[in-house]
Amino acid sequence: MIALGIEGTAHTISCGIVDDNRILGNASSTYENPNGGIHPREAAIHHADNVSKVIRLALEKSKVRMDEIDLVAFSRGPGLGPCLRIAATAARTIAIRYGKPLVGVNHPLGHVEIGRKITGARDPMMLYVSGGNTQIIAHVNGRYRVMGETMDIGLGNMLDKLARDMGYPFPGGPAIEGLAREGKRLLDLPYSVKGMDTSFSGMYTSAKRYLQDGKSPEDISFSVQETAFSMLVEVLERGFYQTEKDEILLAGGVARNERLRGMISSLSEEIGATPYLTASEYCMDNGAMIAQAGLLMYRSGFKTNIETSTIDQRFRIDEVEVPWIAGSVKGFRRDMGAESRIERGIYHGRQAIFKQRIPKAYRDQGFDEKIRFQRLKNEASLILHMKDAGVGVPLIYDIIPEEFLIIYEFIKGNLFREHLFSNIKTEEVIDSIGLMAGKMHAAGITHGDLAAGNIIISSENKIYFIDPSLGKIDSRPDDKAADLYLFKESLRVYRTDADDLFGIFLKGYSDTAGNINEVLESLGDIEKRRRYV
Numbered sequence: 001m002i003a004l005g006i007e008g009t010a011h012t013i014s015c016g017i018v019d020d021n022r023i024l025g026n027a028s029s030t031y032e033n034p035n036g037g038i039h040p041r042e043a044a045i046h047h048a049d050n051v052s053k054v055i056r057l058a059l060e061k062s063k064v065r066m067d068e069i070d071l072v073a074f075s076r077g078p079g080l081g082p083c084l085r086i087a088a089t090a091a092r093t094i095a096i097r098y099g100k101p102l103v104g105v106n107h108p109l110g111h112v113e114i115g116r117k118i119t120g121a122r123d124p125m126m127l128y129v130s131g132g133n134t135q136i137i138a139h140v141n142g143r144y145r146v147m148g149e150t151m152d153i154g155l156g157n158m159l160d161k162l163a164r165d166m167g168y169p170f171p172g173g174p175a176i177e178g179l180a181r182e183g184k185r186l187l188d189l190p191y192s193v194k195g196m197d198t199s200f201s202g203m204y205t206s207a208k209r210y211l212q213d214g215k216s217p218e219d220i221s222f223s224v225q226e227t228a229f230s231m232l233v234e235v236l237e238r239g240f241y242q243t244e245k246d247e248i249l250l251a252g253g254v255a256r257n258e259r260l261r262g263m264i265s266s267l268s269e270e271i272g273a274t275p276y277l278t279a280s281e282y283c284m285d286n287g288a289m290i291a292q293a294g295l296l297m298y299r300s301g302f303k304t305n306i307e308t309s310t311i312d313q314r315f316r317i318d319e320v321e322v323p324w325i326a327g328s329v330k331g332f333r334r335d336m337g338a339e340s341r342i343e344r345g346i347y348h349g350r351q352a353i354f355k356q357r358i359p360k361a362y363r364d365q366g367f368d369e370k371i372r373f374q375r376l377k378n379e380a381s382l383i384l385h386m387k388d389a390g391v392g393v394p395l396i397y398d399i400i401p402e403e404f405l406i407i408y409e410f411i412k413g414n415l416f417r418e419h420l421f422s423n424i425k426t427e428e429v430i431d432s433i434g435l436m437a438g439k440m441h442a443a444g445i446t447h448g449d450l451a452a453g454n455i456i457i458s459s460e461n462k463i464y465f466i467d468p469s470l471g472k473i474d475s476r477p478d479d480k481a482a483d484l485y486l487f488k489e490s491l492r493v494y495r496t497d498a499d500d501l502f503g504i505f506l507k508g509y510s511d512t513a514g515n516i517n518e519v520l521e522s523l524g525d526i527e528k529r530r531r532y533v
Contacts, residue, residue: 001070001299004058004094005291006051008087009079009107010131011038011170013047015058016288017069018295023117025062026288027054037160037170044082051090058287066098073294076104076304077315078132084311092309103294104304108133108317110289111278112144115251117292119276123325125245127236127264130252130285131156131171134232136196136239137317138493139325144317145493147239148196151526155228156254158200162207162224166217176221177257183222186364187215191227191371194470195449195486196238198231225259230363230371233263238338240271242417242453242493249276255283263362270361296324318492339375339469344410347397351410356403372404379469380406382445389443392436392464408466412459417452420494429457430501434508436463437483441513446475450483451490481522484509 002024007014014028031046033039059066074091077084088104095102111128115121126137126144134150156173163172166179189206192199203224210220236248250264261277268275282288300323343354357372359365376399386393394408419429433455440447447454448470456464472479487505491498510516 001295002064002068003071003073003291003295003298004055004069005073005075005105005110005287005289005294006055006087006091007075007107007110007285007287007290008047008051008083008090009075009077009285010083011043012285013051013054013083013086014285014287015051015054016286016291017058017062017064018117018288018291020295023114023282023288023292024064025058025060026286027057027061028284028286029054033170037164038080040080040082043080044086047083047086051086054287055090055094066094069094069098069100071101071103071294071298073103073105073290073297074309075107075110075290076309077312078107079311079313081311081313084313088309088311092306096306101298102304102306102309103297103302104309105290105293105297106315106317106320107285107290108135108137109144109320109322110293111251112137112249112317113293113296114282114286114289115249115276115278118279118282119249121247121249121274121276123245124247124249124276125236125240125243125273126249126251127232127255128252129155129232129250129254129260131160133252134198134200135317136236138239138243138245139322140243140493141496143320143322146316146318147242147489147493148198148235151192151194151197151199152201153204155198155200155232156252158204158228159224159254161204162211162220165208165211171253173254173257176224177259179218179221180225180259181222182218183216183220185216185219185222186226186367187219187223189223189227191231193231193234194482195451196235196489197482197486198235200228203228225257226364226367229257229260229263230360230367232260233267233362234338234360236264237267237271240273241338242451246273247276248273249278251278251283253284256280266362267360300324339372347407350397352397353394353408353410354405355408356405358404373401375469376401376404376406378471379467382447382468382471382473385443385445385473386440386465386468389440389445391440391443391445392462393468394464394466411456411464413456413462413464415453416455416457417490417494419457420452420491426501427504429461429463430504431508432461432463433487434505434510435512436465437487437505438509438512438514438516440465441475441480441483441509441519444474445471446479446483447471448483450487452487452494453490477518478522478526480513480519481526484519484523485526 168175
């Protein structure tokens, strides 16, 4: 079967042709704004002027005639509306004229599937980083789930804006990468990680201030790369331990960056995963990725009617069923986490858990030590405050800062993520977790990573929260809302009835948290701004 795909979500209009085994041809044209950035209307005019040309070139490269095409795919979204409409209109025209079936494709899905096709990855944990998208993606329960993402702007967007401030044209990523190679000093920038999510707007503001203060573009670029990429790789590793995948796939425009590719390779070696780095040519937006995703969708029974072939600027990858992968969450490791080695042992005659924060080779050594010490200190402090507030947490037996080690009491039981796969009645447990979370928030404390892997259900059915190293004291409503959002998203990873379960959680939460109107309002704002791509 041969598929033709047309990509047109942002700055690039592209046509690609694939069959079941190969990429037969691909041709692209990219809009360039002399003032930087993307003007949607002007980009759409560029696409309209060049779409016929890229289709013709793709056919010539592939040595395929239009009557030999079996289906036509187009990028339905997410993206810029005027640009998406050009690609959709071109695809409809071909489908109608030549009597071909039509398939509307999610843009991030295309990046995943072209990466799998090129590299041979089967069921990977994916880091997808581009201008508008920064996401950790994994196939769980029949769909690609967004396990973590940016809370504000995409990393590529941030790099483009910073490069423009320095006087470099769009796209700015290559300029930042070149400058970073000459950087020597690691400047202090916000390291904004909340559970599996990241934030880059504060980093951009700080970097711009350094530029205005006369710091060298080389040091700024070096610091931005080291900080931002370390954040991404940390949350990627956290997702790896949640799902127990054994492959990592890197894709998207920013995935061409050699420093990021090196960090992914380093992490993969450390945790025993196989790294798959999408070839640079296909990291950028391209028609072949749309054709490949469309081909897989069509073979699985999906087809888009002409009458309903509208674009969707907010189209999410987790809205698409993916039956062609037999992926699932596997058995969970208890001896490791994203940052720690965890061992069970004896401490002064008592069963104990020894949690040691281990060095990360992918990070700058001094930066790594700073992060590990901050996390150790914050975790210990939050545990003590949570204990005083009556929140279920393990007792701390000892802290050895020079070894980055905390020794906890051993809690006999299961992690909540394991419980979600059991046949035990879940509703009562969810209600209890809600009650405990409400008690924590009523005391002004937030966890920072309130996910299913950081909650223990003891053998006596008591609830214990663990690893609040990303949490805060004297938290604001938006911090509390972030906890709720992270918990809700964690449920979505493991259960198809996540929304119903979260409703039960909220009932218990409201019983102990007090007035939650501000928190729920902030939760709504978070969901709107995060779930946009």
